[in-house]
Amino acid sequence: MMRRIRDRVAGLDVHRDSVTACAQLFDGREVEVDKARFATTAVGVRALGEWLAEREVSLVVMEATGVYWKPIFYPLEGLFDEVWLANASHVKNVPGRKTDMSDAEWLADVAAHGMVRPSFVPPPPIRALRELTRYRKTQIAARGQEIQRLEKLLQDAGIKLSSVASRVWSRSGRAMVEALIDGDSSPERLAELAKGRMRAKIPALVEALEGRWDSHHSAVARRILAHIDFLDESIGVLNDEISERLRPLEAAVTLLCTIPGVSTLTAEVIVAETGADMARFPSAEQLAAWAGVAPANHESAGKRRPAGTRQGGRWLRNALIEAAKAAARTNDTYLAAKYRGVARRRGPNKATVAVAHAMTVAIWHMLTTGQPYHDLGGDLFEKRRDPEREAQRLIRKLADLGFNATLEPAA
Helix, strand or coil: CCCCCCCEEEEEEECCCEEEEEEEEECCCCEEEEEEEEECCHHHHHHHHHHHHHCCCCEEEEECCCCCCHHHHHHHCCCCCEEEEECHHHCCCCCCCCCHHHHHHHHHHHHHCCCCCCCCCCCHHHHHHHHHHHHHHHHHHHHHHHHHHHHHHHHHCCCCHHHCCCCCCCHHHHHHHHHHHCCCCCHHHHHCCCCHHHHHHHHHHHHHCCCCCCHHHHHHHHHHHHHHHHHHHHHHHHHHHHHHHCHHHHHHHHHHCCCCCCCHHHHHHHHHHHCCCHHHCCCHHHHHHHHCCCECCCEECCEECCCCECCCCHHHHHHHHHHHHHHHCCCCCHHHHHHHHHHHHHCHHHHHHHHHHHHHHHHHHHHHHCCCCCCCCCCHHHHHCCHHHHHHHHHHHHHHCCCCCCCCCCC
């Protein structure tokens, strides 16, 4: 029988409209079990807190169930010695007779015997930052979707602007679309609206801008432009709010921006998701696992099988993957060289995750020590190669191409 390490524990089975509580109270000889059900409204949560306080509970445990745990967790936070949020996949109940009461009792039982660990829940200021950065990301994604809709609309009208311009959404592109909305469909006049370097493409633009623009295209395009303007304003307001709240952590954002591929926006997401406090992650590998960019393990009967990456926070993982793709396009950097080396052997997707993992390790060390990023150089892997083995590899490659080669040491 396993030893209890907690005497007064409560498990909460949380749903949208109700929360089931089970308190296990151990006096050294036997366990007293008490159960109750409460509403998830503010009144119900206050009653739950009073019920737990009457039983002198020291540890409260609940599962992370969508967003429904938040209205329960936040009010109880600070009222008790410890309030834990448990990963639902770590506390699965045994199959059989499943009820809300049995789930709450199981949660209390595994916590009392030390069979579950709490998930990381950031402090309130960081939670507010998360809410803002995550919503900003949805607005940026919506803006990208509107630009894609504009491109589809142009294609429907036979306007082949994207065949000439690298981007549909630019000052030149917007001016042309606004002219089309106003009823000017002359390819020559539309092409003359090109600005900057695009003016060199005016002859090609004249040919590409001849189409079948109709009144319904104007109606849709007008709403698309208005929506993009609204999203631009929304993103700007969110940027200002995020910048203001990040003032105490501005040094961490500046530090992270020294990593190739990490923009200010990405650095803000990293700080918002981690809190910039690496004390919560004992090692760089634990941060990588939490972020979902560390390799998972799958071993059975002594055999290891590919298992992809571990499940992690999708918001941080997505930011790191985007930064890794940007770093892979940089010149003469360690991260770009790492990407090319892994991509050559295992493909671009695994290479991107490998670079994201390397960036995460660097982030942990930088935020722990306060030191800026030190690039190891794009030629690091070349320097590490054994000259003799590299020479033999090149000879074999020449032989495959049908050439005979002999080597003589240089003077």
